[in-house]
Amino acid sequence: MTTALEFTQQLSEHPKSAEERAAILANPGFGNHFTDHTVVVDYKVDVDGNGGWSNARLEPYGPIMLDPSAAVLHYGQEIFEGMKAYKHADGTVWTFRPEENAKRMNLSARRLALPELPEETFLESLRRLVAVDKEWVPTGEGDALYLRPFMIATEAFLGVRPAREVSFRVIASPAGNYFGGELQPVSIWLSENYARAGRGGTGEAKCGGNYAASLAPQLEAEAQGCKQVLFLDPFNDNAVEELGGMNIFFVFADGRLVTPELNGNILRGVTRSSVIQLAKDRGLDVQERKITIDEWRAGVESGEITEVFACGTAAVITPIGELKTQHGSIASPGSGAGEVSMSIRKQLLGIQTGTVEDTYGWMTRL
Ligand code: COI
Numbered sequence: 001m002t003t004a005l006e007f008t009q010q011l012s013e014h015p016k017s018a019e020e021r022a023a024i025l026a027n028p029g030f031g032n033h034f035t036d037h038t039v040v041v042d043y044k045v046d047v048d049g050n051g052g053w054s055n056a057r058l059e060p061y062g063p064i065m066l067d068p069s070a071a072v073l074h075y076g077q078e079i080f081e082g083m084k085a086y087k088h089a090d091g092t093v094w095t096f097r098p099e100e101n102a103k104r105m106n107l108s109a110r111r112l113a114l115p116e117l118p119e120e121t122f123l124e125s126l127r128r129l130v131a132v133d134k135e136w137v138p139t140g141e142g143d144a145l146y147l148r149p150f151m152i153a154t155e156a157f158l159g160v161r162p163a164r165e166v167s168f169r170v171i172a173s174p175a176g177n178y179f180g181g182e183l184q185p186v187s188i189w190l191s192e193n194y195a196r197a198g199r200g201g202t203g204e205a206k207c208g209g210n211y212a213a214s215l216a217p218q219l220e221a222e223a224q225g226c227k228q229v230l231f232l233d234p235f236n237d238n239a240v241e242e243l244g245g246m247n248i249f250f251v252f253a254d255g256r257l258v259t260p261e262l263n264g265n266i267l268r269g270v271t272r273s274s275v276i277q278l279a280k281d282r283g284l285d286v287q288e289r290k291i292t293i294d295e296w297r298a299g300v301e302s303g304e305i306t307e308v309f310a311c312g313t314a315a316v317i318t319p320i321g322e323l324k325t326q327h328g329s330i331a332s333p334g335s336g337a338g339e340v341s342m343s344i345r346k347q348l349l350g351i352q353t354g355t356v357e358d359t360y361g362w363m364t365r366l
Contacts, residue, residue: 005054030178035061035173036133041054045164053118064169076207079206081149082148083147086352088354093134104206105206107205117168129170144352186228187227190325192325192326197210197231217231229243232293233290248309251305252305252306261288275317275344300332351363
């Protein structure tokens with residue numbers, strides 16, 4: 001039996017003033033500002049080869065002291081999660097399906113040869129951080145406190161093997177629309193020069209390396225005036241895989257909702273699985289299967305595909321207005337912000353922010 005870790009707590013002596021915080025919360029953007037505290041839990045393998053988590057603590061937010069030879073700096077042994085905390089009308093703070101993130105983090109940990117973190121420690125870390133930084137949860141439409149749990153290999157050692165010292169941390173960042181400004185359909189760029197994942201690679205893990213690999217194609221996308229890059233399944237010609245930082249869905253006029261199947265390369269999005277559940281319960285025919293660029297183009301031309309959207313914790317549900325490729329573009333019908341996408345977005349945000357009843361038991365109070 002494992003006993004739950006005891007947390008110690010050291011509060012910041014220099015928290016941001018209420019005025020500074022209010023100015024940030026009025027226009028948080030995405031990923032620019034961080035709360036006053038952080039949670040840290042250390043992992044170490046002892047001389048007998050037994051590993052264990054210890055020294056769980058809440059401390060002031062600040063730079064991390066790392067040895068220059070720390071494994072994460074050389075071999076990218078790192079994983080992370082993305083979650084959000086929402087303030088409800090009565091002032092209580094909630095998060096969405098955190099046990100799914102805890103499980104996915106352990107799936108990523110196994111792939112990156114990092115230690116698994118007990119789910120209870122993961123959840124307690126979120127509770128501890130939000131308990132002291134709850135004034136940082138923004139309440140604007142579509143805003144939330146973005147929680148970023150992550151795990152890094154801290155051992156000072158240059159040999160290529162799983163690190164024997166690791167640390168798990170959580171930081172929090174008030175967040176508005178991931179793409180900035182008001183919600184608007186985004187244009188995306190088809191990456192034909194770069195793949196995101198290979199068979200047996202780390203595509204399904206939420207590790208920094210996957211996102212680092214998306215940056216050169218993301219630059220291509222930006223040069224084309226696009227906000228995100230779309231990757232193809234490298235093993236199925238023309239089949240759509242996922243975007244640089246989110247999953248993708250296609251709404252058909254006849255009630256089908258299609259998204260690429262989980263094939264070991266695609267991230268198991270918590271928003272993705274929630275959209276699938278909400279759509280099924282509305283009577284949509286959800287199909288997790290291959291969908292090619294040719295089917296996308298033909299579907300838009302024939303009027304069969306009516307909406308395309310991206311989804312993820314950061315993106316929530318963001319309509320896709322256009323796919324640009326080296327060989328022309330596919331514009332979504334209408335403005336791109338279709339009825340089905342926007343209505344599922346509204347229901348999902350309603351559950352998360354407490355204005356729609358949570359009949360699924362998805363919300364956890366922090
Ligand atoms: C998230 O949606 O939480 C992610 O981790 C994606 C990242 C692009 C912000």
